[in-house]
Amino acid sequence: MHDQATGLRKSITSRKRRAINVDLIAVVAAVSDREPCVLTVGQRGSLPSGPFEFSHRSLQSGLRDWVEQQTGHPLGYIEQLYTFADRDRIGAKSEQRNISISYLALTRQEAIAAPRKSHWGSWYEYFPWEDHRSGAPEALGLLRPRLLAWAKSAENAAARRERRQRAAIAFAFDDRPWNEELALQRYELLYEAALVEEAGGDRKSVPAASVSGRAMVADHRRILATGIARLRSKIKYRPVVFELMRPTFTLLQLQRAVEALAGRLINKPNFRRLVEQQELVEETGDTSLDTGGRPAKLYRFRHAVLDERAVVGTKLPLTRS
Amino acid sequence: MHDQATGLRKSITSRKRRAINVDLIAVVAAVSDREPCVLTVGQRGSLPSGPFEFSHRSLQSGLRDWVEQQTGHPLGYIEQLYTFADRDRIGAKSEQRNISISYLALTRQEAIAAPRKSHWGSWYEYFPWEDHRSGAPEALGLLRPRLLAWAKSAENAAARRERRQRAAIAFAFDDRPWNEELALQRYELLYEAALVEEAGGDRKSVPAASVSGRAMVADHRRILATGIARLRSKIKYRPVVFELMRPTFTLLQLQRAVEALAGRLINKPNFRRLVEQQELVEETGDTSLDTGGRPAKLYRFRHAVLDERAVVGTKLPLTRS
DNA sequence: TCAAAAGTGTTATCCTTACACCCATGT
DNA sequence: ACATGGGTGTAAGGATAACACTTTTGA
Numbered sequence: 001m002h003d004q005a006t007g008l009r010k011s012i013t014s015r016k017r018r019a020i021n022v023d024l025i026a027v028v029a030a031v032s033d034r035e036p037c038v039l040t041v042g043q044r045g046s047l048p049s050g051p052f053e054f055s056h057r058s059l060q061s062g063l064r065d066w067v068e069q070q071t072g073h074p075l076g077y078i079e080q081l082y083t084f085a086d087r088d089r090i091g092a093k094s095e096q097r098n099i100s101i102s103y104l105a106l107t108r109q110e111a112i113a114a115p116r117k118s119h120w121g122s123w124y125e126y127f128p129w130e131d132h133r134s135g136a137p138e139a140l141g142l143l144r145p146r147l148l149a150w151a152k153s154a155e156n157a158a159a160r161r162e163r164r165q166r167a168a169i170a171f172a173f174d175d176r177p178w179n180e181e182l183a184l185q186r187y188e189l190l191y192e193a194a195l196v197e198e199a200g201g202d203r204k205s206v207p208a209a210s211v212s213g214r215a216m217v218a219d220h221r222r223i224l225a226t227g228i229a230r231l232r233s234k235i236k237y238r239p240v241v242f243e244l245m246r247p248t249f250t251l252l253q254l255q256r257a258v259e260a261l262a263g264r265l266i267n268k269p270n271f272r273r274l275v276e277q278q279e280l281v282e283e284t285g286d287t288s289l290d291t292g293g294r295p296a297k298l299y300r301f302r303h304a305v306l307d308e309r310a311v312v313g314t315k316l317p318l319t320r321s
Numbered sequence: 322m323h324d325q326a327t328g329l330r331k332s333i334t335s336r337k338r339r340a341i342n343v344d345l346i347a348v349v350a351a352v353s354d355r356e357p358c359v360l361t362v363g364q365r366g367s368l369p370s371g372p373f374e375f376s377h378r379s380l381q382s383g384l385r386d387w388v389e390q391q392t393g394h395p396l397g398y399i400e401q402l403y404t405f406a407d408r409d410r411i412g413a414k415s416e417q418r419n420i421s422i423s424y425l426a427l428t429r430q431e432a433i434a435a436p437r438k439s440h441w442g443s444w445y446e447y448f449p450w451e452d453h454r455s456g457a458p459e460a461l462g463l464l465r466p467r468l469l470a471w472a473k474s475a476e477n478a479a480a481r482r483e484r485r486q487r488a489a490i491a492f493a494f495d496d497r498p499w500n501e502e503l504a505l506q507r508y509e510l511l512y513e514a515a516l517v518e519e520a521g522g523d524r525k526s527v528p529a530a531s532v533s534g535r536a537m538v539a540d541h542r543r544i545l546a547t548g549i550a551r552l553r554s555k556i557k558y559r560p561v562v563f564e565l566m567r568p569t570f571t572l573l574q575l576q577r578a579v580e581a582l583a584g585r586l587i588n589k590p591n592f593r594r595l596v597e598q599q600e601l602v603e604e605t606g607d608t609s610l611d612t613g614g615r616p617a618k619l620y621r622f623r624h625a626v627l628d629e630r631a632v633v634g635t636k637l638p639l640t641r642s
Numbered sequence: 643t644c645a646a647a648a649g650t651g652t653t654a655t656c657c658t659t660a661c662a663c664c665c666a667t668g669t
Numbered sequence: 670a671c672a673t674g675g676g677t678g679t680a681a682g683g684a685t686a687a688c689a690c691t692t693t694t695g696a
Contacts, residue, residue: 293647
């Protein structure tokens with residue numbers, strides 16, 4: 001049933017075989033304990049994906065089918081990320097045009113039915129420089145001189161200054177503030193500077209995986225970076241975190257989840273006020289005892305807010321540091 | 322050169338003819354004097370569009386090619402809007418799958434080379450309820466009872482309440498604040514309530530065009546609504562208005578442009594402070610005499626801001642009303 | 643008793659909003 | 670003189686950020 005569309009790839013228009021293939025690809029995110037995770041398939045780190053086919057009722061349902069088939073994981077919240085095209089030369093007589101439509105999906109990790117060959121990995125295995133919850137990560141310090149060297153290696157003064165400035169903004173050099181939403185720009189910069197494996201070139205120029213992060217197949221890591229950046233900006237103005245939470249949770253659990261996504265720490269009292277004042281949650285009446293300290297009130301998401309207003313925000317009270 | 326890919330549409334996999342067609346479609350926006358405009362082609366109101374083809378170097382360059390070919394208009398700033406799929410039944414033996422990748426493009430109206438069969442029309446011809454610069458528009462008052470009637474006509478009490486509430490939020494009933502960013506939700510609601518021509522059904526249920534707006538081909542008006550909503554939210558946190566301005570401009574001209582896009586009035590002193598304090602512009606040293614009053618300083622956009630920081634905002638100091 | 647986490651209160655600061663007012667030009 | 674638009678100053682109110690502090694449990 002799933003390969004009705006493959007005939008398309010065999011159509012011939014001239015001497016060269018030409019085909020347009022439409023792929024659906026998903027960044028499936030969850031938060032486990034305090035770690036933000038992404039779902040991959042296979043050994044080499046691929047995001048779940050598959051061709052859009054005639055049997056699919058819609059793009060989203062096609063995506064759901066593929067992810068469920070490849071990982072056994074049903075998807076809840078889905079939003080589109082970006083569509084891009086690549087021209088792959090497969091052989092001398094064959095040229096393939098790939099259109100990839102990428103999505104961000106949010107779930108809870110325990111909702112896994114049958115893991116099959118799928119794997120949950122922390123975001124920060126792929127992007128070690130993105131986790132600032134315990135201060136600036138070591139990877140960032142090790143990347144800094146290499147980025148500066150890359151900037152210096154530009155041809156003329158203008159290009160050097162421009163590279164230097166882009167790196168400084170994205171990676172918060174010279175006492176600039178860290179901006180967690182620039183995850184995509186940072187990956188792109190590292191790619192340009194050939195500091196990640198996917199950029200090709202000689203292996204020796206790429207730092208160890210603990211610094212440059214785990215590579216993924218093709219441009220999947222770039223798509224993951226897109227998803228992370230999107231989610232980090234979205235949690236600030238839409239109540240999407242709740243898609244990642246269990247039905248009931250404590251406020252600190254909620255805070256830890258947001259911190260995991262943002263890769264930064266949040267001021268506790270201010271975060272609680274923000275959440276409560278926006279009426280995003282309501283008490284269940286129960287308390288959780290397994291907190292390690294004083295029992296905490298349990299809350300649930302007030303789904304009604306989605307109807308009540310065009311929600312404007314869950315802004316983050318980030319700590320200055 | 323442009324029809325190499327059409328062979329794809331003829332590939333046959335079973336008894337039915339099946340084809341996947343990838344279309345590129347553009348919302349091309351400009352601001353003329355005080356009116357936000359969109360570029361259409363043909364008599365019936367179509368957005369410029371065409372199939373993505375093998376000869377195109379990329380999706381964006383394919384889009385540029387089509388728009389330039391159909392309207393004679395070169396594009397500057399482009400951003401992707403959304404990708405969606407539709408299943409069109411063309412005949413008994415033929416089924417067509419259409420994937421449309423939509424874009425928002427910004428230009429200056431005077432940049433037109435040769436208008437051909439293209440036409441600039443005001444946004445508010447298509448969406449008369451969206452222009453609140455002279456207070457709540459008449460169309461809104463006329464749509465209100467029909468939306469309420471639609472809400473009342475739902476099957477059960479829960480559905481009635483839900484429709485009522487959605488309409489109230491989107492259209493600012495019951496003294497709710499008007500939110501210009503909900504342009505898409507408003508169009509979708511009117512479509513659902515069969516108050517726009519595209520929804521089909523009997524013509525009599527649709528109000529006059531001065532109330533329900535000018536229809537467009539297929540789902541083009543929906544795509545236009547998507548573009549408007551995106552632009553209205555984007556001007557608040559990225560300096561994209563400048564793509565629509567002449568190289569030099571007065572601050573009031575800039576303000577009028579933003580007001581045209583937002584469909585709302587802005588407080589003058591606060592707007593000026595905002596723009597200046599964010600260092601988005603610099604004086605040219607010249608002044609404009611054709612203002613009808615005291616000569617105004619001319620400014621130009623400081624392109625450097627794009628490099629200096631990950632620009633966070635041009636928030637709008639909207640007036641309360 | 644102490645550690646750990648829950649939870650509250652207060653203050654300084656900045657940004658937004660509203661509004662009042664003066665300036666320079668053409669008719 | 671006055672209409673039109675350019676341009677500045679200020680003050681109230683709300684949101685944010687920082688931090689000090691109390692409460693309740695388990696070990």
